[in-house]
Amino acid sequence: MGISQGYLYVHGSISSGNEPSSVFSGNFFQTGAASSPQIFPPCTCLLSWNSSADTISGQRFFKEFSTPTKKNDALLFLLLLHMSQSELSHILHTETNSASLSFQILEYLQTNHSQKITSASLEEVFHHNFDYMNRRFKQYTGTTIFAFLEKYRIEQSKKLLKSRQFTIAEIAENLGFCNAFYFSRVFKKHEHITPREYQKS
Known part of the structure; x- marks a missing residue:
């Protein structure tokens, strides 16, 4: 399914402070031959950036991506895809640590x-x-x-x-x-x- 076949809707909120962060969640609505849109499972993620070091602020983020264009759809899709990959990396890291802990315990018991x-x-x-x-x-x-x-x-x-x-x-x-x-x-x-x-x- 190509990006042009649907829209990725994202909503969220921005907190105030020196290092604002936003929580975004989104659904990809597939359009096309189906009589009604197909809603894919929601993806929720956390963005954090330093406004003094980053070229894009939370306000600009919403201004840039609030208009549903094919370009914005693609960029937002890639953004959520990247975050999903980051979450998967975190899960794999956690599982690796768990396996390492189990091995250490086993070795300790034997010794x-x-x-x-x-x-x-x-x-x-x-x-x-x-x-x-x-x-x-x-x-x-x-x-x-x-x-x-x-x-x-x-x-x-x-x-x-x-x-x-x-x-x-x-x-x-x-x-x-x-x-x-x-x-x-x-x-x-x-x-x-x-x-x-x-x-x-």
């Missing part, structure tokens, strides 16, 4: 699995709310933070059990479990046998 790890300690390390971290972690790993930590500890315990160099109590302590009984219960939940049975198998 410190023998230590006591709590939601409060993770918040102190990563400076994020635990619920937020947990959601992001699950988004990228498919499991929650503590479910991953528990499974990772069990996998490490299996190696230690097979080495036959440590008692079950020592393994439990070395892997951050509060006691041997709790370790045995968690181990059986995952492996369906007790640590001692696994060690003998």
